[in-house]
Amino acid sequence: MRQAFPVTQLRPGPHDVSSILADLTADHVDREFLGNVELHLPRLHDLFVQLYGDRADGFESLASVVDLARRSWAARPADLKAVDRGRASDPDWFADERMVGGVCYVDRYAGGLSGIRDAIPYFRELGLTYLHLMPLFESPEGNSDGGYAVSSYRRVDPKLGTMQELAELATELRRAGISLVVDFIFNHTSNEHRWAKKAIAGDAGYEDFYLIFPDREMPDAYEQTTREIFPDDHPGSFVQLDDGRWIWATFYHFQWDLNYANPAVFEAMTGEMLFLANQGVEILRMDAVAFIWKRLGTTCESLPEAHLLLQAFNAVLRMAAPGLLFKSEAIVHPDEVVSYISPEECQISYNPLQMALTWEALATRDARLLQQALERRHALPPGTAWVNYVRSHDDIGWTFADEDAAELGIDGYPHRRFLNDFYVGRAPGSFARGVPFQENPRTGDARVTGTTASLAGIEAGDAGGEDRVVLAHALALSTGGIPLLYLGDEVAQLNDYGYADRPEEAGDSRWVHRPFRPEGAYAERTDATTPAGRVFSRLTRLIDVRRSTPEFAGNELVAFDARVSSVVAFLRPGDHGFAVFVVANVADTAVEIDALTLSGLAPEALDIVTSHPVWLGAGLTVPAHGVRWLRVRLR
Ligand code: GLC
Numbered sequence: 001m002r003q004a005f006p007v008t009q010l011r012p013g014p015h016d017v018s019s020i021l022a023d024l025t026a027d028h029v030d031r032e033f034l035g036n037v038e039l040h041l042p043r044l045h046d047l048f049v050q051l052y053g054d055r056a057d058g059f060e061s062l063a064s065v066v067d068l069a070r071r072s073w074a075a076r077p078a079d080l081k082a083v084d085r086g087r088a089s090d091p092d093w094f095a096d097e098r099m100v101g102g103v104c105y106v107d108r109y110a111g112g113l114s115g116i117r118d119a120i121p122y123f124r125e126l127g128l129t130y131l132h133l134m135p136l137f138e139s140p141e142g143n144s145d146g147g148y149a150v151s152s153y154r155r156v157d158p159k160l161g162t163m164q165e166l167a168e169l170a171t172e173l174r175r176a177g178i179s180l181v182v183d184f185i186f187n188h189t190s191n192e193h194r195w196a197k198k199a200i201a202g203d204a205g206y207e208d209f210y211l212i213f214p215d216r217e218m219p220d221a222y223e224q225t226t227r228e229i230f231p232d233d234h235p236g237s238f239v240q241l242d243d244g245r246w247i248w249a250t251f252y253h254f255q256w257d258l259n260y261a262n263p264a265v266f267e268a269m270t271g272e273m274l275f276l277a278n279q280g281v282e283i284l285r286m287d288a289v290a291f292i293w294k295r296l297g298t299t300c301e302s303l304p305e306a307h308l309l310l311q312a313f314n315a316v317l318r319m320a321a322p323g324l325l326f327k328s329e330a331i332v333h334p335d336e337v338v339s340y341i342s343p344e345e346c347q348i349s350y351n352p353l354q355m356a357l358t359w360e361a362l363a364t365r366d367a368r369l370l371q372q373a374l375e376r377r378h379a380l381p382p383g384t385a386w387v388n389y390v391r392s393h394d395d396i397g398w399t400f401a402d403e404d405a406a407e408l409g410i411d412g413y414p415h416r417r418f419l420n421d422f423y424v425g426r427a428p429g430s431f432a433r434g435v436p437f438q439e440n441p442r443t444g445d446a447r448v449t450g451t452t453a454s455l456a457g458i459e460a461g462d463a464g465g466e467d468r469v470v471l472a473h474a475l476a477l478s479t480g481g482i483p484l485l486y487l488g489d490e491v492a493q494l495n496d497y498g499y500a501d502r503p504e505e506a507g508d509s510r511w512v513h514r515p516f517r518p519e520g521a522y523a524e525r526t527d528a529t530t531p532a533g534r535v536f537s538r539l540t541r542l543i544d545v546r547r548s549t550p551e552f553a554g555n556e557l558v559a560f561d562a563r564v565s566s567v568v569a570f571l572r573p574g575d576h577g578f579a580v581f582v583v584a585n586v587a588d589t590a591v592e593i594d595a596l597t598l599s600g601l602a603p604e605a606l607d608i609v610t611s612h613p614v615w616l617g618a619g620l621t622v623p624a625h626g627v628r629w630l631r632v633r634l635r
Helices: 017-026 031-052 060-074 079-089 108-110 111-116 120-126 163-175 194-202 217-223 261-275 304-320 334-339 354-365 368-376 402-407 413-423 452-457 467-480 497-501 509-511 517-525 531-545
Strands: 101-104 131-132 154-158 179-184 188-190 239-241 244-246 255-257 283-286 325-328 348-352 385-389 435-440 445-449 481-486 566-573 576-587 591-593 604-607 613-615 620-622 627-633
Touching: 017 060, 031 261, 031 304, 060 304, 079 163, 079 239, 101 108, 108 111, 111 120, 111 163, 131 283, 131 481, 154 163, 154 261, 163 179, 179 261, 188 194, 217 239, 217 244, 217 509, 244 255, 255 304, 261 283, 261 304, 304 325, 334 348, 334 354, 354 368, 354 385, 354 413, 354 467, 368 402, 368 566, 385 467, 413 445, 435 509, 445 509, 452 467, 452 613, 467 481, 467 576, 467 627, 497 509, 517 531, 517 627, 566 591, 576 620, 620 627
Parallel strands: 101 131, 101 481, 131 179, 179 283, 283 325, 325 348, 348 385, 385 481
Antiparallel strands: 188 255, 239 244, 435 445, 566 576, 576 627, 591 620, 604 613, 604 627
């Protein structure tokens, strides 16, 4: 993805690599830090050349960034440096079979940070090792896009707690074996951020932090090729300021995109990133990565410079907080999603394709697209992993590749329309109770919202609802990488239609699937006569089994052609010729995989969920919406 222009010095002089290193040596920085810098500064320099080589201030920024790293390392608490060393000696820690993630809103799930602390025993009971707390920073009153409009990266929203409490929580979570994950919302800030206020006031040094234009000439030119992301809020990519000028705002009108062509912006955000790293955050969820670089005449998504920027942030981290990981949030074409995943860029990434195609298969009762994706789009470079999820706090967009679908005779455009109709309950026979999100009548585009239980049929009272919830999670738990559970889904929480009566949420249907902690459902979680109880016991059983199944570590997966269109099947290879064979059937009736198809597997197998032996010699029956995890021996 790198651009092909020559890599030379930015500008020889007081700030070239060797002079920066010489200065650090003269300052007697500790050997560990110096070692990190020696390893990563040449790469960072190279990236700065490509990003800022044509600017006079590029090199000064590089020197300032290294200085920020130096100060941040000096301030990094000893226990976090110990974590850094631990990670270095166990670099694949995040791909372990014991990894299980959870995600929640601090206020909705637990009232505040102290409530999250109180929930640690429950997180342990579930087996979580990763906890993503949704945005918790200071943000505008009322609509703040669920906290994705940040007014200060250094202050926690006072309604939730304080930064000090967050740092203490990180320590407590770590003691419980749980890594804290927070968002790094670096594409934009809120319009109330100090930088934003200074920029529109024309304060020296801040005018170029955002993309502001005096009239419509440039916005019109850019909008020839950009996509509308939140058309319900405003058309296009720009909003008008009170003084008549236009500012870039990809998402809501109060979320202003930062201008990374200005190295001062990179420097400023580096400071915020390192600050968060030193609070004990172990994974940063890199929000909206595809949008961070703009160039006229392009879609302004996933440009080569977006990758260079992520690599540059990564190089800084490796110097000053080397144990941290980046998780990419790129909900784009599958080719682009993988382009962000590498040890030098984002080590882990959401897997929106598997998520969307799981729902696609459940709706169509045809697993071929999902099976094809596992076959050809699952592999990742060493040292990286997927984060597999059934649904997130965001809408579901049908991000499969049209060219993949065409190979199966599926036309992408009408297929997406069908899926949208199906999941908002408009298609005849639909079991789903979803709600449309950002329907764009001009383009026919739309996405879908809803909790797992409501989308899968539990809300509609469909007989297959609970099985589908379990099936979808069983896939996320077994394909490899980190499975991520939206907390509350394990007790089958339903949609919260109350959002429509809350003015700051009414215009954004994603709130339908961000319910408050479902107290009633949690109270029923041990009662097998309730959906909450049944779903909870089945999912927690799967989580427990995953934890003791070494084949589920890593990402190696061999797709298995079961010769039944409603079946998705694959092997997760293990030691000594054994493997775990995962088979799921999305149809409403049981199907049979015949003995010949299974003849590559020894007939004696073990169901690792029920602990019962299974005989494959006469074929295998997979029940309606059923899933099996079998330990098999390859012949
Ligand atoms: C990401 C978030 C989403 C938010 C957007 C803007 O996509 O997941 O919730 O609206 O970024 O920050």
